[in-house]
Amino acid sequence: MRIPCPLCGTRDRREFYYYGSEDYLKRPSDQGMVEDLDNHLFLRDNPAGVMRDVWYHEAGCGAWMVVTRNTISHEVLGSELVAKQKEA
């Protein structure tokens, strides 16, 4: 499996560390319901199709990125820097 790093280009999967669903980037407000935090931490969709995950280029440039992939075809559709999202 190869993952496209927005900086380094396409690299082998073993250079990356898998963090989890993109949901982890969307932390609910600390003032909100405790259920929201519970959902944020523990409840995950398990889609048959396109899914977005957070990966870390651990043995490479050290960038966090969101990788879009298809769980049916195993196709990797693209990636973007988490830092870019934060700027936007």
Next chain:
Amino acid sequence: MPELIAKTALAGKKLVVSGTVLAEVDHGMVSSIAPYPGQEDVVGNALKPLGFGFPAVNSFAMNGVAMIAWAGREQAFLVGADCPDLSGLAAVTDQSGGWVSLSLQGPLAVQALARYVPMDLRLVAFPVGMAARTPLYHMSMVLLRVAEDGFRLMLFRSMARTAWHEIEVALKTLAARAA
């Protein structure tokens, strides 16, 4: 103040296998430069007197013994030169004692690295002048292509002897296979 003698990790070790040379390079001063958000161009201008700017992603530049190499997202290593004053512009840390620099040059260089590096090292994919963060075996590395058959490797100093051992084994295996 007592005079302390800076020693390199491998005491200038050198190995020649079938015309391929593996040697430690005394890199002198190494500074990690991480520009604060939006300051990359200003940092680049401050570096101009050294003969280069802040490097683009996956690139490096040399000017005499001084070199600047991309070392990660919004980070570069200035090697072989004192870092100009970048206070307020970038986070600068002295990395001189934390790394070991190796040069690997010769006909077996690409094949030896290919055993440990999980990226495409052919000239079309990794041309001269390109820099990459990629592991050597399990060790974090800054890899620079300085010539068609020549590389500069920067690895953690604590793993200098392991890295040397791995590359030595690869070179000797390749040479034995050809013999």
